[in-house]
Amino acid sequence: MDGKKLEYKGDEALKELQKLTLEADKVQEDLLKSILTRNKMTEYLQKHMTGVSMSDVHEFKKKVPVITYKDIYPYIKRIANGEESSVISGHPITEMLSSSGTSGGKPKLTPSIAEDLDRRTFVYNLIMPIMNQYVTGLDDGKAMFLYFVKAEMSTPCGLPARTVLTSYYKSKHFKLRSRDLYNDQTSPDEAILCDDSNQSMYCQLLAGLIHRQQVTRLGAVFASALLRSISFLERNWISLCNDIRTGQLNSMITDSGCRLAMSAMLKLADPRLADEIENICSRRSWKGIVCDLWxxxxxxxxxxxxxxxxxxxxxEYYSRGKLPLVCTMYASSECYFGVNLKPLSDPANVSFTLLPNMCYYEFIPLGESETYMDEDEEISLDRLVELVQVKIGCYYELVVTTFSGLNRYRVGDVLQVNGFHNKTPQFRFICRRNVILSIDSDKTNEEDLHKSVMTAKRLLEPYNALLVEYTSYADTSSVPGHYVLYWEIKHCTPSVLDKVISPLGPKVLQDCCIAMEEDLDYVYRRCRTHDKSIGPLEIRVVKTGTFDSLMDLFIKQGASINQYKTPRCIKSDAALKLLNSNVKACFFSPRNPTWIPL
Known part of the structure; x- marks a missing residue:
């Protein structure tokens, strides 16, 4: 597909979206034929489709297997070491995209071709036309989006190896965004493109504070990155105010690009603005701080x-619940998939419309128990269904075929269909397939773990305490093994109007332990109560800032601040050592959870 056909903006972008979703079946069929025609001479397709027409969709579906990363990795490694791209792709591989590496334990490398940037830009160009249907006046101000790049590496043959967001931020597409009326951002490119995340964070927050009265929308790629920025602001607002008050940039900013851009932005001292910010940030409580600053x-x-x-x-605490939380798109390192056509919907009801022109989609139908399918399980080809064949309410695992050489690749995401836009299904993201806790016959996936944590954390609210972050670990060092949850808890400073409350005591955390266990599934509760094969669940409360340190650890190991997601199940010895070294107190479930034999 020619990149020129993807350069839609404004109303044209919405019209193209309508056309694509109305003709989803045809778009998908044509796209698969195009992929097969382009990649027909690759070693990979020749291996599986020898002696047939390479544009034969039927033969592709009959003979090409469903794979996981470990199946395609040998081919990727050969290209990374210098072999021709024709091993898997009919077009030159221009870079390798590195995943965040926090779900599976280490980053994966995904091949990418030049026109993949056009596809990503097509998705980005849909966001503002969709938002403009729901929110007015966005062209009257600036966007304060906190973006970060990760230092690049190279494969042995010299191909760039970088995160998908770093790739985009360093592309001409991102640089040309300033021509768009809706892409007037507070942060200068020099601050976004600074490899030092602390200097980048400082400069981007400074720019956002300087333009505080012009900011009409704000955010980051992941919610965790935005909260990390607020935490950074809590520690550095005095220095930021001093920069604004004096018109002189802090000496900690040593990056030449940042110094030049931010010094030009500061220009003159602005004591009045500094006083405004100081008055807000020096309050006892930071509840609603986002609304007050912007x-x-x-x-x-x-x-x-x-x-x-x-x-x-x-x-919601930092915005006083006044600002909608908008999740605009669904994407991964392998491919950008879809957009949220109802961006102001409640986060619990967010669904994504998959764009038929991004890749060829197939789906593995899942029963409830199959949400935990092992990635080593062989998938029968006649089990797969196409994009327009999925059914509302059903669960599926996503499989994609891309122009860059991924053929019937299991992305690892579990989705649920909750509607259609024209002929195109809309999906709710459920969880990552391979993030689980297991001690015995129990299998706790990310969604179930998260649900139980959400149930338990409500017990903290009456004590003005907020669960900032969590992760888990299956501790099998003793018999029986048990689930360990690491919790970082923030004790919110009450405003003068809040009533006096009791301190958070040990019993509350013990109650949180049993609340989690009561919310976990039947098999877990049977193992705990009847089989005695799992020990009491444990919550280890860690020091403030521990999860920031955990993020720093993963960034040093190759993760990106932009794409970083706290791993919900820890598999790294170094990460466990860090967490355990910051434990303040441990609490165990005081009794067995309820279990009734079927």
């Missing part, structure tokens, strides 16, 4: 689905 903001944009929904209460 009073004209109309919404917060960030991923708040899946495990990111953990951060919704914190975002």
């Amino acid at each position: 009073p004209k903001a109309k919404y917060i944009e960030a991923v708040v689905t899946g495990s990111m929904s953990q951060y919704i209460p914190a975002l």
